[in-house]
Amino acid sequence: MARLILFNKPFGVLSQFTDRGSPTVRATLSDFIDVKGVYPAGRLDRDSEGLLLLCDDGRLQARIADPRFKLPKTYWVQTEGIPQEQDLERLRAGVRLKDGMTLPAVVDRMEAPALWPRDPPIRERKSVRDGWLRITIREGRNRQVRRMTAAVGLPTLRLVRWSIGDWTLDGIAPGQIKETPA
Known part of the structure; x- marks a missing residue:
């Protein structure tokens, strides 16, 4: 069964687990989520807040994030x-x-x-x-x-x-x- 995590992303947090190449330290998902094997289904800009879904199933991830499914x-x-x-x-x-x-x-x-x-x-x-x-x-x-x-x-x-x-x-x-x- 697929894992699905709902996350309330705060303002200023990147919708990714790492921040490679940035000269400044920016908050990422790894600062808040200690669950292995899940990945964001879509993204939310750094200056936006709110619901971000993460899952461990590629099909579910595509169904959530891909605009073809018009969720x-x-x-x-x-x-x-x-x-x-x-x-x-x-x-x-x-x-x-x-x-x-x-x-x-x-x-x-x-x-x-x-x-x-x-x-x-x-x-x-x-x-x-x-x-x-x-x-x-x-x-x-x-x-x-x-x-x-x-x-x-x-x-x-x-x-x-x-x-x-x-x-x-x-x-x-x-x-x-x-x-x-x-």
Whole structure:
């Protein structure tokens, strides 16, 4: 039976077990996960937080990470600026990025979630309000959600991947893992 580990990746941690060739020491998965034989199914940028799945089965890893399988990934996104209905409609229809049109996304406004504090904290500007979106995509382009929100004039301040398919962060603190049946 395949092993599947849910990990709440903190901000600033690389989605890999080693950091070869970097002149500075950066946190990696090996600083948090002491389980042999598991590998990330996909990735999450260093400046993003949230759910990262790791497994020991290549087929399962491909099913989770490969965009051909269109597994939904839901993100909680703090934006600089208050999202307006026309911004949501553009995201829902698909946005033109440098590498082409994105697929339509499921997008809704949300109240600021009760999340753990981020280190370092998000900068606050008194003159610019922020908002929160719940965005679900079925692709996996590099920095896609950040590029999508920027394309509609709402730069991302904080990005937390809340779920992949039916797996969620619910009950998993930052830097913690939870093993679950695959």
